Amino acid sequence: MPLSDDEKTLLNRLQIKVLRTQRRNRVLEAYYEGEQRVEQLGLAIPPELRRFLTIAAWPGTYADEIAARTTLEGFELPDATEADSELWRIWQANGLDAESKLGQLDAIVRGGSFVVVGAGDADTPDAPSPEGGDDDRERSAEIPLITVESSDEMAVELSPRTRQPIAAAKFYTDDSVAHATLYMPNVTIWLERRNAAWVEVDRNEHDLGVVPVVPLVRGARLSNRDGRSIFTRIISLTDAAARALTNGQVATEALAVPQRHAAGMKPEDFRDKDGNPLPTWEAYFGAVWATQNPDAKFGSFSAADLANFDTIVSLYAKLVSGVSGLPMRYLGQATTNPPSAEGILADESRVIKQVEDFQTALEASYERAMKIAVRIRDGRWDPRMEQLETQWRSAATPTRAQAADAAVKLVQQKIIPREAAWVDLGYSAARRKKFAELFAAEEARDPILEIARALPAQQAAGGPVPADVGG
Template sequence: MALTDDESRTLRRLNARLAADRKGTQKRPGFDVLDRYYDGEQQLKQLGLAVPAELQEFITIVAWPGTYVDAIAERCVGQGFRLPEEQSADPELERVWQANDLDDEAPLAHTDALVFGRSYICVGTNPADEQTPLITVESPLEMAHEQSPATRATTAAARFYSDDSFGRRESRATLYLANSTVHVVRSRRGWEEATDEEFERDDHGAGMVMVEPMVNRARPHKRYGLSQMSRVISLTDAAARGLTLAQVATEVMGIPQRTAAGLTQADFKDPKTGEMLTEWEAYFGAVWATANKDAKFHQFTAADLQNFKTIVTTYAELVAGVTGLPLRYLGQLATNPPSADGIRADEARLVGQCESKTEGPFGAAWERTMRKVRRLQTGEDAPELAQLEMLWRDPATPTRAQAADAAVKLYQAGIISKRQARRDLGYSSVQISNMEQDDADAAMDPQMDRMLREVLTVPAPADAAA
């Protein structure tokens, strides 16, 4: 079945946008280049003066961009969704989250958003269970979107991919529109709607595109996001050049060079066989022990390679200044291990960046996604989800004792509830529910409760004493 003219034009525009994003520009690296920098497989550009072509195998790559991304992504861990009037995470949204394995998939969205500047969360109807919509995380290497310049809402999106599950390799795409999701396949005549039973058009009629872009570092004139790595790429290349030169210098000048004068051709022959010695046999011993009275030897001082360490350390300090990463994350180890207070001070900027992600683009994208999930579940808008809040694990790294001490003091002062104290200690919603059930069971048995308090030396409540 042929697509409508409007659908065809939209699909072509999105395909062109994806191709441009992957290629990039002279000033902005494309997605393919950013992908290599994250994986530590970038191609190092050099003038070829200090490192000739025959020594290119000594090129050493520095993977600081990937370290920067992972340091942020691994601290952005979601722990559920909560409505303003609720004290705990919403169980229904938690069920949908777990049914879609988002504990594993969500970190992929966060990582891609940091690497490429954006990633995508797609929501779709689940034919097997209408109350459990499908939520998938997609890569910007395969996907593009358009948004309204007035409302900033997504107006269309498309995912382009290859599929060989039918015994032949086919170019396919999924076009996401405001009221439908269309699966298409490329034929000789161009893009056509797929006729496979499992790829039927989904006319959900939600009035919104079932795709949520997770945009990183957006600005008013750059609404499609920027890579978190963009500021450190040039410094990374500079450090890689320094390490490459260190490799070459180690090979060429790290070992003391020797010279020999007055030797004859006979000095390079094996005295037993009369055959010429190999270069390595001559260099590592045979030449330096000769009966030739005219031979003269000299040894040069080996090059001092300390300057290369200074260069790399300087670039590491610059990267730390730009990113907020502690120097130890960049391989610069201190003589003494940092103290707990030193760690908190050292990671203050990094923790701040993580909080800006979870409270900003990451949290907002997941909250809008869950509103779309509820829209598919009920067929209606859910005003109660307008103030939905995503819960996140604390991105800081306090010690267990410090976290427990802070939670207990806040609870005793009446600032937070027992449930919030347990949440601050990192317990999941399921663990907190089990603890509260244990509390309820203990309260049902006063004798057991009294015995536990005597063992744990916990004072009895005032009303119990009365």
């Protein structure tokens, strides 16, 4: 079936959006990798000395720190006390432990990435089933396929009313052939570029009623739902620091060593005993500093004091710290004393809050993706998924001893149960289940608990109470 005029217009509109995003992404990626080009005023450093360009890699440090603290640990359905094992099975079968981290980092650096949900098939790799057996390949068809996509290849259009995607498209090249996938609420269309036109290859009338694409967005605003990079406010300061560092690099090469000078020299003083001109390096490193010319006078200039470059770079680091919330030690600025555990927590409070806000933005996206995945798997919308909760690892960095001490006190005072303490300590659902089994086995072997469990039955039967029990 050929594309309708509306579908062609929609596809072209989304492709233009992808091309615009690619240009912006190239700049942001350069800042993340520390490979950006810095425009010089041309006053201090001429173009031929651009090889001395030195970059302050603060944007990459900022992005990596936020990404490292953003870790999803599970999904919890209403009225449940543990992460749902089936939802987590879907998550892990698609390798989202690692893939979600990539998508989150792209959202931090570029402002957004995407999660695409589709039907699984027999070719989709899957983790072995808990029951084992040889039917893992068949089981994989029951698990929806969830992938994380880059904004270099994908774009969406949002409904002005619901703020949810009403269309999306992915553009990519495989074996020198341009491909596109157009996602709409009730149909997905696969296309190839042939003779400068998009030709439909296949389509799937899935009748989901929603676009199976979910944006992962950082820094969205009412005026910009596509999000913005975390670098936006520190790019100019990073460039300023790079210019100062580059000036310092040139000054180190040219002025850090005292420069010598000679006056009253004649052309023949720069020739060897055979009358040949001296090489420049030989003349500089000593050949002319001893001469029979009585009019020659020698001296040296003072070496330049480079401390001013440290001062200006430290100033820019403080400004970046003030804008980003990163502690100064993350920007290469040493503190006088090693920070205490309480000091670390206070120092990182703004970073922690940024991560928690980012997690809140991601929650709605991941929960919507899992809701669509369950719809694809079961063929119906599960009303319980409307109250799905996402579990996150703590964004703070308390010491292990601090966390354990707090957990022990909360359990001893019966503020939280033992299982809740395991969650606070960051243990996974699988390890918490194993802990519960180990504790149950240990309690079953405890002779005192065994006697205590037997007491009610013995008392009801009128039997004697063991002598070592009671007062």
